């Protein structure tokens with residue numbers, strides 16, 4: 001009897017305790033939800049009264065979500081809508097609501113300067129909003145990290161990207177464009193069309209993979225199309241179909257396997273290099289990985305460093321190839337369309353590269369004379385804005401263009417909007433490389449030219465990208481005459497970033 005009583009008492013105690021715990025969990029959830037609602041309401045009120053006008057096409061409850069969804073896969077596409085909303089409201093921000101997220105769109109140099117430089121500490125990358133589908137690649141790499149992790153890695157990698165590696169890029173890009181030229185030679189004069197967007201995608205991957213990891217083109221062509229590119233395709237699909245991440249389909253399993261295989265491939269490469277470093281073996285031709293590892297202390301090396309380096313390498317592969325490929329393909333497209341500008345670019349390429357002794361590589365100083373070609377590349381980055389928007393999140397209240405921006409607001413910076421503003425760029429929609437001749441047009445600090453953004457978080461690969469691209473462009477246009485082979489060549493992709501051609505870019509070569 002006494003035993004039964006003890007059992008019953010224990011059972012009652014367990015039930016009471018369980019109810020208490022459940023209560024505590026429920027209360028914690030309710031508190032969290034209430035806080036969220038309070039923050040949401042605060043943002044709503046401050047934004048409504050704070051001076052920023054609401055962008056057109058708002059509907060109650062869903063805000064601008066419907067307009068944005070309708071724009072997917074059409075013209076004007078999502079990026080065009082942001083540009084219109086931002087420029088219509090400029091110099092003030094435009095208020096936009098995506099699902100329940102409060103956003104403002106800005107397309108004004110002064111406001112961008114505040115977000116990216118003068119009040120930088122108040123704005124963090126909005127990783128959850130912009131980069132979530134790509135986190136398996138980017139992880140805590142440079143593009144997505146913040147605070148001390150970012151600062152330490154940025155310093156480490158910037159010093160690895162110094163002048164010497166840029167000299168190597170000339171050789172690497174020359175080898176890559178010579179391989180592409182051999183391919184083009186086979187179809188010269190035969191009327192057979194080549195898809196140049198894909199060719200540039202492979203070329204820029206080979207260049208970045210050789211620069212970072214010394215991969216040969218064969219290694220690159222094996223690993224990248226089998227592992228890296230399908231991973232990227234799946235990540236891109238997940239940005240528009242987020243449920244793909246949770247559905248355990250065959251594609252989902254294959255994606256997981258590929259991510260694991262790519263990580264293993266990269267970590268194995270890092271380990272081999274580290275072993276060489278520990279044994280005192282030095283690479284006479286150090287690549288970016290060697291240079292970064294050289295700054296790692298012996299006692300610092302471990303699985304954390306390996307994981308971080310793996311993210312940095314994947315970040316570089318991602319950040320460094322599609323953007324450069326898009327810049328190249330749109331530049332060739334525009335030059336083919338504008339015969340007089342092509343003539344000017346070819347004449348310059350002949351003059352500069354023709355003066356290089358046969359068998360020698362051009363130096364960086366010699367390549368600096370490709371002013372027209374570089375201006376054409378810069379103008380492409382303005383006109384096509386291959387990265388059309390970047391986003392940030394306000395971590396404290398701020399004022400932008402006289403409008404109150406509450407903490408927690410997503411700031412969508414429409415680079416395309418700024419690049420297409422007639423008051424900043426007269427004849428904005430026409431391709432005019434002359435805007436950038438003699439170092440004009442991209443003055444740092446005026447925040448009107450932002451393909452690589454400006455401020456402390458600007459693109460770390462911009463010099464590498466422009467150097468690689470000028471070698472490729474000048475070599476190709478002096479050797480081949482390109483002719484457009486598809487009426488769809490000028491159509492821009494409406495979904496993915498960077499902005500690439502919608503149906504490829506087809507040319508015949510003579």
Ligand code: HEM
Pocket residue numbers: 125142143144154208315316319320321323324327381386387390391450451452453456457458459460461462464465
């Ligand atoms: C035409 C080519 C390129 C364009 C238009 C471009 C554009 C950009 C833009 C707009 C950002 C800022 C992203 C943001 O703030 O959310 C960025 C950041 C970055 N880019 Fe590029 N990029 C190009 C090429 C490259 C290349 C070749 C590399 C590497 C070799 C590279 C590495 C990076 C890195 C590491 C960051 C992050 C910097 C940081 O947050 O500290 N990019 N790029």
